[in-house]
Amino acid sequence: MTDSPEGAPGIPDDPPPFPAFEVLGSEQVYSSPWCGLRRDRVRLPSGGEIEHHLFELPEAVTVVPLLEDGRVLLIGQYRYSHGRTHWELPAGRLAAGEAPQDGAARELREETGHAAARWEGLPGFFPLNGISAHYAHAFVAHGCREVGAPEREPSEQILTRAFARSEIEALLDSGRLQDAFAALPLLHWLRRADLG
């Protein structure tokens, strides 16, 4: 996770920091290679005490893959959580010690069989910071070419399709693109494409 420079011209500063909660106790409710759940007891600056739950996940990466003809490669993916198959970006969790861009290149390769000529960082995000410190790094992968067959996990049901920019905008504006790991980086990418 990276902070943006304070006081850069035209960019409002972050709010003045509030006092941190004091941790009185921390219980690892659940732990697994996939996810964890922690329950902390904290003292509020106001003096009260509350329980605060935390979902634990490794950092993630999500990639906007641009083909050499300018189209965007999306994956059609089945999600067990809600049971639907919808359009997403190639994304996944970082391996231990893996650099974010390396993880992005790996997920792009594994899920689509493509490799990029050039990488560009996009703003990252906290998907659910009310209950998790989970952070996602986002990238644009420029000049993507197919370099082999996808190497998907048995649990991954994925197809790929290239979309024109106008189709991406229609998917976003219609509300059809509901995966935050897809919609958020694509919306940032569209602004950059407009600005620059």
Added chain:
Amino acid sequence: MTDSPEGAPGIPDDPPPFPAFEVLGSEQVYSSPWCGLRRDRVRLPSGGEIEHHLFELPEAVTVVPLLEDGRVLLIGQYRYSHGRTHWELPAGRLAAGEAPQDGAARELREETGHAAARWEGLPGFFPLNGISAHYAHAFVAHGCREVGAPEREPSEQILTRAFARSEIEALLDSGRLQDAFAALPLLHWLRRADLG
């Protein structure tokens, strides 16, 4: 959660649905008024069996509050998960049986002391659908006026500040706005404002 109409002109259809995983068993690992954790055993269409974890949370709402002078009201909020205080939108979870727009109006009132003259729906999103069916409804609250003092929970450390549209764009483009519940609806709202 609402689906967009299939086959609307110019809007690409969803991908053809993949077969659903078959649920072989489901274990409620943790349950509380705040969140739950479920661990399912599922059979893949390929025949293999895996464990699939699910973080359980009620549906949420997030609000882009527009003041009568056109500025956007953000809240500076402390988040225990990562320890930082940053700019967000008023947001929160729906109460049982609460209609999304009612919940949005309630969160706006509780966190900022404001009420809206008119409500407009924005595309909703799944913040983390790789491991949770959690869904967030998003709205634009037009013509917001202060109607009283905020009614914040003891655990909420929040200040409010109005931002010009150019400041919102600077926060987004600089990567300073890292809360997905804030960045995603604001980016959708900016597109609508541009499209007119």
